[in-house]
Amino acid sequence: MRIGSPELALLVLALPFASFLAIGLIRPLRRRGRPAAAVSILAMAGAFLTAGAMSWQAIPVARGLNPAVLWSWLPADGGPMASVGVWVDGMAMQMCVLVTLVSLLVQVYSWSYLADEPPPSLGRYYAYQSLFAFSMLGLVLSPGFLQMFVFWELVGLRSYLLIGYWYDRPSAAQAAVKAFWITKLGDLGFVAGIVMLWSGTGTFDFWPLFQAAEGGALHVDGLTTIMFLIYLGAVGKSAQFPLHVWLPDAMEGPTPVSALIHAATMVTAGVYMVARAYPLFALVPSVLTLIAWVGAFTALLAATMACVERDIKRVLAYSTVSQLGYMMAANGAGAPEAAFQHLTTHGVFKALLFLGAGIVIHHFHTNDVFRMGGLFGQRPWVGGSFLVATLALAGVIPPGFFSKEAVLAGVLHAHLSVPFLMLLATSFLTAFYMFRVVFLAFFGHAPVHHAHPEPPVAMDAVCRALAVLTLALGLRAAVASHHVEGPAWLPWISLTWAFAGIALAWATYQAGRLDPARLAAAFAPIDFLARRRYFLDDIYGGTYRLLLLGLSRVVGWVDRYVVDGVLNALSAGALRAGDALRRIQTGQPQDYVYGVALGVLLLLVWAQLG
Amino acid sequence: MPLHAYLVLAALVFVIGLFGVLTRRNAVGILLGIELMLNAVNINLVAFSRFRADLAGLIFTLFTIAITVAEVAVGLAIVIVIFRVRRTIEADHLDLLRG
Amino acid sequence: MTETLGFWVAAVVLVAASLAVVLTPNLFHAVLWLAAALVATGGVFLLLDSPFLFGVQLLLYAGGVVTIVVFAIMLTERLVGESIRQTSRFVFNGAVLAAAVFVGILGFLLQAGAVTRPAAVGDQLGDLGRALVGPFAAPLQLLGVLLVIALLGALYFARAED
Numbered sequence: 026m027r028i029g030s031p032e033l034a035l036l037v038l039a040l041p042f043a044s045f046l047a048i049g050l051i052r053p054l055r056r057r058g059r060p061a062a063a064v065s066i067l068a069m070a071g072a073f074l075t076a077g078a079m080s081w082q083a084i085p086v087a088r089g090l091n092p093a094v095l096w097s098w099l100p101a102d103g104g105p106m107a108s109v110g111v112w113v114d115g116m117a118m119q120m121c122v123l124v125t126l127v128s129l130l131v132q133v134y135s136w137s138y139l140a141d142e143p144p145p146s147l148g149r150y151y152a153y154q155s156l157f158a159f160s161m162l163g164l165v166l167s168p169g170f171l172q173m174f175v176f177w178e179l180v181g182l183r184s185y186l187l188i189g190y191w192y193d194r195p196s197a198a199q200a201a202v203k204a205f206w207i208t209k210l211g212d213l214g215f216v217a218g219i220v221m222l223w224s225g226t227g228t229f230d231f232w233p234l235f236q237a238a239e240g241g242a243l244h245v246d247g248l249t250t251i252m253f254l255i256y257l258g259a260v261g262k263s264a265q266f267p268l269h270v271w272l273p274d275a276m277e278g279p280t281p282v283s284a285l286i287h288a289a290t291m292v293t294a295g296v297y298m299v300a301r302a303y304p305l306f307a308l309v310p311s312v313l314t315l316i317a318w319v320g321a322f323t324a325l326l327a328a329t330m331a332c333v334e335r336d337i338k339r340v341l342a343y344s345t346v347s348q349l350g351y352m353m354a355a356n357g358a359g360a361p362e363a364a365f366q367h368l369t370t371h372g373v374f375k376a377l378l379f380l381g382a383g384i385v386i387h388h389f390h391t392n393d394v395f396r397m398g399g400l401f402g403q404r405p406w407v408g409g410s411f412l413v414a415t416l417a418l419a420g421v422i423p424p425g426f427f428s429k430e431a432v433l434a435g436v437l438h439a440h441l442s443v444p445f446l447m448l449l450a451t452s453f454l455t456a457f458y459m460f461r462v463v464f465l466a467f468f469g470h471a472p473v474h475h476a477h478p479e480p481p482v483a484m485d486a487v488c489r490a491l492a493v494l495t496l497a498l499g500l501r502a503a504v505a506s507h508h509v510e511g512p513a514w515l516p517w518i519s520l521t522w523a524f525a526g527i528a529l530a531w532a533t534y535q536a537g538r539l540d541p542a543r544l545a546a547a548f549a550p551i552d553f554l555a556r557r558r559y560f561l562d563d564i565y566g567g568t569y570r571l572l573l574l575g576l577s578r579v580v581g582w583v584d585r586y587v588v589d590g591v592l593n594a595l596s597a598g599a600l601r602a603g604d605a606l607r608r609i610q611t612g613q614p615q616d617y618v619y620g621v622a623l624g625v626l627l628l629l630v631w632a633q634l635g
Numbered sequence: 636m637p638l639h640a641y642l643v644l645a646a647l648v649f650v651i652g653l654f655g656v657l658t659r660r661n662a663v664g665i666l667l668g669i670e671l672m673l674n675a676v677n678i679n680l681v682a683f684s685r686f687r688a689d690l691a692g693l694i695f696t697l698f699t700i701a702i703t704v705a706e707v708a709v710g711l712a713i714v715i716v717i718f719r720v721r722r723t724i725e726a727d728h729l730d731l732l733r734g
Numbered sequence: 735m736t737e738t739l740g741f742w743v744a745a746v747v748l749v750a751a752s753l754a755v756v757l758t759p760n761l762f763h764a765v766l767w768l769a770a771a772l773v774a775t776g777g778v779f780l781l782l783d784s785p786f787l788f789g790v791q792l793l794l795y796a797g798g799v800v801t802i803v804v805f806a807i808m809l810t811e812r813l814v815g816e817s818i819r820q821t822s823r824f825v826f827n828g829a830v831l832a833a834a835v836f837v838g839i840l841g842f843l844l845q846a847g848a849v850t851r852p853a854a855v856g857d858q859l860g861d862l863g864r865a866l867v868g869p870f871a872a873p874l875q876l877l878g879v880l881l882v883i884a885l886l887g888a889l890y891f892a893r894a895e896d
Contacts (some may be wrong), residue, residue: 615823616666618656622831629838636741636850641778644745647838649772650832654757655756657828664806667768670799671752674775677791685782688852690865696787697866700794701877705884707799711806712891718810723744 028086029113030096033079037121038111038162039074041128044068046157048148055152058144065151066132069158073125080118083190091232093168094119107229111170117364120165120297123369124290126494127156127376130487131285134380136282137481138387150279151191157183161290163298170219170255171229173298177215177258180294181208184286188278200274207565211261221247235304243308252309256299256316261350263295266323270561272346273330276338280386283338288345289372296352296368300361307359317436318523321444321451324350326627328454329555332461333545336392337382344418345375347451348410351432354444360435366407367428370498374414374425377491381411384484385466394462399471407484408467410492415463419456419523423499430516437515452519456526464534641682649675660725666667666707673703740781748774765803772796783854786862 047059048054055061092114095396097105132154139147161178167173170406182205189201223229225245237243245251259265264272275287286292299306299316306313324347331343350369355364384407401408417425429452436445532538547554554560648671655668679695684692717723758764773825776791868872 061877109886615657616661618653619831620826622653622657622835626831626834626838629835633841636738636783638851639809639843639846640745641782642843643840644741644748646745646836646843647749648775648840650836651752651756653808654828654832657831658756658822658823658825661761662758663803663810664764666803667755670768671755671771674772674795678775678778678879679781681782681787683783685784685851686849686851688859690845690861692789692867693784693858693862694865694870697790698877700790701881702796704794705881708888709884709891711802712888714806715809715892 027083027115028090028092029083029118030461031081031111031113033075033082034111034113034117034121034166035503037079037125038159038166038601039157039553040072040075040354041162042067042153043063043480045152045159046207048152048155049526051109056145058142058147059363061148061151062069062132062136065155066136066222067131068155069129070560071164072158074092074120076118076125080122083113083115083118086550093230095168095230099503105536108169109172110168111166112231113166113368116297116300118242119365119369121162122370124161124165125578127285127289127372128154130160130491131281131380132374133445134284134383134484134487135279135281137483138383139279140481146190150187150202153183153186153190154285157187157291161294164294168232168297169228169230170222173301174216175296177262177298179289181205181212181262181302181584183445184208184275184291186277187282187286190278190282194277197277198539200277204217204271204275207268211257211259211268213257214254214260215258218251218256218258219250219535221254225251231301237305238308238454243305243388248305249309249311252306252312253315255302256306257351258320259295259299261295262298263353264294264321264323264346264354265295265350266326267561269323269327269346270558270565273334273342273558276336276342280338280379280383283342284376284383292345293352293368293372296349296356296364299353299356300368303356303361306356313357313359315357316439317354317439317441317444320350320353320355320357321441321447322350324354324451325454326350326559328458329459329559331553332454334458335394335398335554337385337394337462338379338392340394340458341375341378341382344378344455344459348375348418351429351448351451354441355432355435356446358436358439358441360431360438363428363435368398368434369419370424370428370495373491373498374495375419377410377414377488377495378418380484380488380491381407384572385411386592387484387497389466397466400465403468403471404421405467406489411462411467413492413495417457417499418528419459420452421523421527422521424502424515425457426499427522428456430519433519434474434515437512447569449519449522453522453526456523456529460527460530461534464530468535496588511631515535519551638682641678645675645678645682647675648672648678662717662725663711666710667712669710670703670707680718702706740777744774744777744781747771748773761807761813762804765800765807769796769801772800783858786859820856 033593044065044067047064053464054064060146093110093112095108095110099106114215117489132151135150135154139150142150157180160176160183164173164176164180167176174603185205191197192201219229220616222234222245225236225248226243228234234243261268276283279288306316327343327346327350331340331347334340334343348367350365352371355361355367384404385397385400386392388404391397401412413422416422420426420429423537433445433448433452436448529539532543533541557563648654652671652675653673656665657668659665659668661685677699680692680699682692683716684696699725748771751774754767754772755764755859758767760791763789772795773792775789776796779787
């Protein structure tokens with residue numbers, strides 16, 4: 026266990042926030058676009074270097090030392106009700122490095138990718154980016170559930186804004202709203218869970234909770250419910266079945282955003298949270314089992330959908346959902362280290378895949394993989410990078426190989442055989458759908474060509490850097506002789522599955538030995554369902570409409586007949602009463618004198634009685 | 636005679652005036668009723684002044700008389716104006732205030 | 735003895751004249767009865783040892799007010815072209831209410847204890863004059879202003895239209 030310097034952690038947090046403030050508040054900077062981008066990139070570079078330094082300088086300490094530095098917040102009787110601070114253990118620091126690195130690369134990439142945007146939009150984009158990095162880092166460094174929830178919501182908001190970056194496109198606006206609502210559905214559970222946990226234990230902070238949990242001293246009624254509710258937050262954020270439907274639609278945002286948020290960082294927040302709070306989850310085996318099953322099922326389900334998708338970004342999105350399923354399954358199987366390892370490696374190569382896809386889209390001016398081809402011959406570097414990432418994702422080469430093995434081993438170790446088989450099937454499908462994209466886009470016949478712009482230098486450079494990084498991570502993992510605890514046959518069997526997937530993709534889409542239509546026919550029911558996304562979107566849409574329209578009808582009826590009725594009755598009553606009382610006013614002065622005399626009489630009687 | 640005698644007398648005159656105000660149809664008749672009521676008040680004031688040996692009652696009476704004169708002048712002027720405009724001084728017909 | 739006799743005479747005249755004021759159908763007669771009532775009131779003032787007020791009552795009220803009312807009646811009568819006969823409305827209601835108020839006041843009077851009449855003071859008029867220019871000087875001035883305003887207002891209302 027290693028602990029980093031909290032000052033450096035605060036600096037990592039402060040840099041993107043300062044950049045956001047600068048861009049957000051200084052109007053000319055924002056309106057100009059490019060300078061804002063430069064500020065944001067510089068701040069991000071600084072944050073990355075700081076995070077690196079923090080990780081480098083971290084000192085190993087004995088287990089059982091509090092890695093959190095806290096400041097009290099929300100004062101209340103008898104000590105603060107909650108505290109804020111930073112939590113700098115190894116996992117947080119590694120995550121910081123990953124987040125800042127991917128953010129930095131994505132921002133550099135965006136510099137070229139969004140070159141045609143109007144400057145004010147660009148400024149807005151970079152302001153969002155900076156605040157996103159800040160929120161994500163804050164989430165990572167949170168020492169307690171409350172702070173984590175605050176940043177969690179901030180991250181959700183940024184995601185909404187970035188998906189809806191092209192808010193004048195109805196589809197983008199709709200996707201942003203959808204992402205927001207569906208993740209909020211999970212967040213409801215999250216917030217309910219942490220509040221219940223607080224009312225049971227009196228603290229939001231991880232450290233006392235973990236100490237109590239590990240010491241067996243955490244006695245909270247309904248802990249299972251609480252942890253299940255908290256897990257719901259992760260279901261929404263990390264796109265687990267059945268709340269995964271927002272992620273593919275989130276691809277409406279700019280490609281770099283997809284790479285940053287919907288692959289490398291934000292969606293991993295749920296996985297990170299579960300891994301972080303693992304000591305608590307460890308107390309509730311039933312929830313853990315549920316997490317594992319849902320994760321494995323999500324992985325398989327998303328993989329089948331990825332196989333039939335034509336849009337390259339959506340293929341990658343489903344692949345992300347699928348890989349998140351892997352991570353969650355590892356969490357649920359009691360191997361949070363494996364989940365976290367897969368999270369980091371996946372973050373790197375998935376970012377590479379997305380950014381590579383950005384270049385591909387830029388090249389062909391389409392998202393449809395069937396209208397691409399032969400890119401490898403023209404852009405060997407891009408093809409090479411994409412291939413490296415694909416192999417890593419398929420678990421053929423390190424680092425994906427090792428992290429995936431770790432996940433599978435963890436699941437097997439927990440005797441979750443059905444989820445294990447699902448994950449194994451998923452690894453076959455992963456190899457298949459990824460190589461389907463590779464063969465279709467990079468090999469085969471190039472479509473009729475129009476002028477192909479050279480990919481901008483920055484985009485190319487970022488992809489190469491990520492490819493090198495992927496290989497370096499793989500090398501490091503290999504050199505570190507990563508020992509995966511598991512049976513000896515496990516690597517072989519998963520490699521076999523992966524190669525089988527590659528071979529099937531090759532036979533179908535490259536060599537032409539198999540007709541894709543016949544392949545689809547062989548799996549007709551799955552194909553049918555996958556193409557329609559298992560009707561989940563329709564179910565959600567139908568439910569939404571049913572509920573909303575039904576509710577609107579009820580509200581409308583209430584408004585029309587109850588609210589208006591009351592108002593009408595009131596006004597009619599006032600009118601009628603006024604009409605009746607009007608008659609008292611005869612206009613005859615003497616009648617008024619009668620009134621006065623009666624009043625005097627009343628006063629006299631009253632005074633007599635009193 | 637005791638104070639009560641004067642007070643009862645004044646009360647009698649007062650309610651007779653009130654009766655006049657309540658029943659007269661003519662605006663001038665109503666004014667006459669008001670005069671009676673004011674007179675009753677004056678009797679009270681003077682009686683109290685005398686029995687309590689306090690001059691203030693007398694002074695108030697003087698004031699009341701002066702104000703009554705002003706009131707009568709204004710009231711009659713109003714009656715005349717009303718008469719010019721409406722061609723009547725029957726209070727029954729003056730009901731512009733009717734709701 | 736003289737006082738008792740005087741009181742009864744004044745009281746009977748006053749009540750009778752008052753009743754006549756509110757009951758006479760002829761408005762002109764009613765005004766004359768009012769004058770009688772006012773004079774009787776003056777008599778009551780005399781019985782209460784206030785000769786000055788008796789004078790004021792005669793001059794201002796019986797002399798001034800009644801004259802004005804008579805003028806007003808004559809004016810409206812001439813304008814209407816017929817002698818004004820006045821009628822009464824809701825006599826019964828008015829009588830009941832008036833009687834009720836009278837009973838109410840009487841109830842109070844009966845509760846109060848008797849007050850002895852102090853001896854008459856000598857130079858009451860001098861004291862009155864001093865009080866009017868002393869503690870009551872400001873109200874007196876204000877009253878003067880009020881009178882002026884009221885009379886000007888009355889003039890303005892009743893001026894001839896041209």
